[in-house]
Each structure stands twice: as C-alpha cells, then as structure tokens.
Amino acid sequence: MMKTVNFAILGYGRVAPTHRDAILSLAPEARIAAVCDRDPAALDAAESDLQTTKGGVNLYSDLNDLLANPDIDVVSVCTPSGLHAEYGIAAARAGKHVLVEKPMDVTLPAAEALVQACAENQVHLFPVYQNRLNSTIRLLKAAVDKGRFGKIFAINSTVIWRRTQDYYDSAPWRGTRAMDGGAFMNQGIHFLDAMRHIGGEITDVQSTLATLGRSIECEDTGSALFRFKSGALGNLFVTMLGFNDREGSLTVIGEKGQVKIGGVALNTIEEWSFAEPDPGQDALARDSDYHTASVYGNGHKAFYRQTLDTLQSGTPPVDATPELDSLKILLKLYA
Ligand SMILES: NC(=O)c1ccc[n+]([C@@H]2O[C@H](COP(=O)([O-])OP(=O)(O)OC[C@H]3O[C@@H](n4cnc5c(N)ncnc54)[C@H](O)[C@@H]3O)[C@@H](O)[C@H]2O)c1
Structure with missing residues (x-):
C-alpha cells in the first residue's frame, strides 16, 4: 500500500x-x-x-x-x-x-x-x-489542442466580482502593494493564467488600472490588452466593484468555433459552437458534470489529486521556472 x-x-x-x-x-x-x-x-x-x-x-x-x-x-x-x-x-x-x-x-x-x-x-x-483543472477548462483546452477553432482570433475574459470594503478591512494585508496587490494580482491572476493556458505565450501587454470604489492601496478595477505570440488578441477586464459576484468568464473566438466558459469562476459552459462536430467532446460539453455549481469548481481537489499522483510516482522535481510566467505578465501589467 x-x-x-x-x-x-x-x-x-x-x-x-x-x-x-x-x-x-x-x-x-x-x-x-x-x-x-x-x-x-x-x-x-x-x-x-x-x-x-x-x-x-x-x-x-x-x-x-x-x-x-x-x-x-x-x-x-x-x-x-x-x-x-x-x-x-x-x-x-x-x-x-x-x-x-x-x-x-x-x-x-x-x-x-x-x-x-x-x-x-x-x-x-x-x-x-x-482553474486549469476545472472540467470546463480541461475540455476547452482539449478542443484547442485538437485544432477545432482553426485560427484563434481573440480571447476575452471578464471578471465582475464583489469584494466589499469589509472584505478589505478584514485583514491588514488585503489590497496592499507589499502583501497582496489589487484586483489583478489577487483575483484576476486566475483568469490571466487561464488565458495563457488556452492562448499560449503573451508577448505584448497594455493596461489601465484604477482604484474607484474601495479604500485600498492597489487597484479595484482595470482592463488589460494582450497580444499572443500566435497573433491573437486578448482582453481581460477585472473589477471587484460588482453589485454582486456576476461573472468570471473566458470566451475564445476562432475561425471555426466559439466557446464561452462562464459562471462566476469558469465553472459553466455557456456557449460551445463549432463548424465541425466532435461527438465525444460535444457530448461532454452538454454533460451536467461540466456545469459545476461551485465557484471554485473542483479545482483544489483535482489539484491535490495531481499533487499526490506526482509524489506517488516518485518522479524527481522538475524546473518550476515556467510557473513564473503568469506572475511575470501580471507584473508587466502593473509596470
Ligand atoms: N486559489 C484560490 O482560489 C484562492 C482563494 C482565496 C485566497 N487565495 C490565496 O490564499 C492566500 C491566503 O488568503 P486568505 O484569504 O486565506 O488569507 P487570510 O488572511 O484569511 O488567512 C491567512 C492566514 O495566515 C496566517 N498567517 C499570517 N502570517 C503567518 C505566519 N507567520 N505564520 C503562520 N500563520 C500566519 C494568518 O493568521 C491567517 O490566519 C493568499 O495568498 C490568497 O491569494 C487563493
């Protein structure tokens, strides 16, 4: 055992x-x-x-x-x-x-x-x-890897969540530059990571960040524009000023397909349209298991499962430098 x-x-x-x-x-x-x-x-x-x-x-x-x-x-x-x-x-x-x-x-x-x-x-x-391990994102990644989108033109991600002043006041580190960062570093990073996971390397970054509705050192709202190495454009809008937790979505627009993973945290499939059918994937996209109710998905459980598998396999540690990439892009966006 x-x-x-x-x-x-x-x-x-x-x-x-x-x-x-x-x-x-x-x-x-x-x-x-x-x-x-x-x-x-x-x-x-x-x-x-x-x-x-x-x-x-x-x-x-x-x-x-x-x-x-x-x-x-x-x-x-x-x-x-x-x-x-x-x-x-x-x-x-x-x-x-x-x-x-x-x-x-x-x-x-x-x-x-x-x-x-x-x-x-x-x-x-x-x-x-x-979120990379959400069943929804895994299915989307499999469709990308199969080339079902043809050329990917653009990836849009929208995050409309609500973090009240009470949330920020609940611990002194929240919203500070030294310990937390703002809406992009804390919450938006999940979506930036998903955009990279799906769209590949990001080469150019522009951003506009603002602190509009909360009394914190960092941004509560912002917009970022990316160009992927593939030539596709990316757009990431993040706000913590939503009237409620409304949306955490990712839309991929390709020449032969369009998919929107939505819900509050990439946990439901809202659109799954392709020029060419793929009966296996398309059936999974209709499966209710792929519309998880939890805003965290089952990501942490899947993540720990993956961690255990790695440890149990006895494979030696690999270089984790590529795991820095989402943080690198995020810091460019702050710069
Ligand atoms: N993956 C996700 O979806 C997700 C969700 C929420 C938070 N997070 C991340 O998890 C981290 C924690 O966030 P949180 O909201 O749980 O914070 P929190 O403030 O609620 O909890 C942090 C805990 O760390 C303890 N702590 C601080 N310094 C310590 C020390 N020196 N020794 C021992 N304990 C110490 C604090 O007492 C506190 O109990 C953050 O980095 C946040 O970005 C990730």
Whole structure:
C-alpha cells in the first residue's frame, strides 16, 4: 500500500478550508498532519474543524516548530501572498515539498528565489492555479489542442466580482502593494493564467488600472490588452466593484468555433459552437458534470489529486521556472 502523504496547512484563514476539504477527500492517501497559524483564533478554528480527523493534527503557532516535525511531507502555504516565498523557502530548506497558493509571491525576485530554493533542495513546488483543472477548462483546452477553432482570433475574459470594503478591512494585508496587490494580482491572476493556458505565450501587454470604489492601496478595477505570440488578441477586464459576484468568464473566438466558459469562476459552459462536430467532446460539453455549481469548481481537489499522483510516482522535481510566467505578465501589467 502507498505511504500516506502528510500535509501541513500553513495559515488557516479564508482559503484554508478549501485545502482542508481537498486533503480530507483524498484520505487515506493524504492526511492533514499539522496546521500552523500565528493567530490563536485561527488555530482554535482549525482544532474544532479537525477534531474528528483520524490520527490527530498537530497545531503550531511557530513555523520553525512545524518544520522540525519529520513526519510532514508537504507544506501548503496559505498565508498572505507577500509571505509565500519566505515561508516556502523555509519549508524547502527543511526538505518539505511546497504547495503554494497563488500568486507565488508579489514580486518576481521573491518568486524566483522560491523556485531556486525548491530546485536546490530537490523538493517539488506545486503552485496552485486550480482553474486549469476545472472540467470546463480541461475540455476547452482539449478542443484547442485538437485544432477545432482553426485560427484563434481573440480571447476575452471578464471578471465582475464583489469584494466589499469589509472584505478589505478584514485583514491588514488585503489590497496592499507589499502583501497582496489589487484586483489583478489577487483575483484576476486566475483568469490571466487561464488565458495563457488556452492562448499560449503573451508577448505584448497594455493596461489601465484604477482604484474607484474601495479604500485600498492597489487597484479595484482595470482592463488589460494582450497580444499572443500566435497573433491573437486578448482582453481581460477585472473589477471587484460588482453589485454582486456576476461573472468570471473566458470566451475564445476562432475561425471555426466559439466557446464561452462562464459562471462566476469558469465553472459553466455557456456557449460551445463549432463548424465541425466532435461527438465525444460535444457530448461532454452538454454533460451536467461540466456545469459545476461551485465557484471554485473542483479545482483544489483535482489539484491535490495531481499533487499526490506526482509524489506517488516518485518522479524527481522538475524546473518550476515556467510557473513564473503568469506572475511575470501580471507584473508587466502593473509596470
Ligand atoms: N486559489 C484560490 O482560489 C484562492 C482563494 C482565496 C485566497 N487565495 C490565496 O490564499 C492566500 C491566503 O488568503 P486568505 O484569504 O486565506 O488569507 P487570510 O488572511 O484569511 O488567512 C491567512 C492566514 O495566515 C496566517 N498567517 C499570517 N502570517 C503567518 C505566519 N507567520 N505564520 C503562520 N500563520 C500566519 C494568518 O493568521 C491567517 O490566519 C493568499 O495568498 C490568497 O491569494 C487563493
């Protein structure tokens, strides 16, 4: 039988329960062996959430104590974004694999240092871009890879979400340049990553960003124009000022097809039109499983599954430098 992979969740805030559920869904292959948070209230929440978990969960308020635990295989970094590299590097130096929430960090030197530390210490780096694993996006990618669109002319992504002032005020790091970034760095990065995943390399970037409705250091709204290496144009509009969470969509416009993946977070197929039918893919596009209700899709679960598969296969760590690409484009957009 495969060895159980022991995960530690570092930072038990808003996104941590999504990681908790994903890890618990993979028992007995995966286990939450520890949670670390410097906030006692967060540790209390973890303790009550996980009290029924078999095998016991170690709770730590200090990262060094967590890293001294030889049983931990993977540290899932779920702290504020500007701390990802610092903590990920510490985990790598302790010989732990690093699973890190997006963005890998808020500056390129920090994210590059994380990639380097993982390479030097021969540990895997798993940056979370869970939407790539949404069933909707996988199906779209398969259609692109089969050449069903012919020439792709343009990719449009629209993100109309609502993040209130209360959300930004809920933690001092939110909306700050040093720890978070704005609507593009925190929320829009999922959609930029999806655009790259579908459209390939981006060569030119222009943007207009503004802080229009929230009292934060970074942007709450913005528009970015891209040119892909293929010649296609890209357009990404992101706002956190929606009257509600309205849309998180991606539309691909090609000479032989047009697809819109929509819902609130790329979780439903709103249009699936092609000149040439492909009975297998077209049937999947009509399947209700491809219209997931959750705004997160099943991305985190699929991401942890993929992580486990990699660890169980025993393949050595690969160079994670290409994983920096979405962050690089994002930083150009800020520049
Ligand atoms: N992939 C996604 O869909 C998704 C969704 C939400 C958030 N995120 C990312 O997850 C990260 C966390 O976001 P959040 O909204 O959960 O933040 P949060 O503020 O709710 O939680 C962060 C937690 O980290 C803890 N922490 C901070 N410094 C620490 C330290 N030195 N040691 C231990 N614990 C420490 C805080 O006490 C807090 O409990 C961010 O990078 C964010 O971008 C990703």
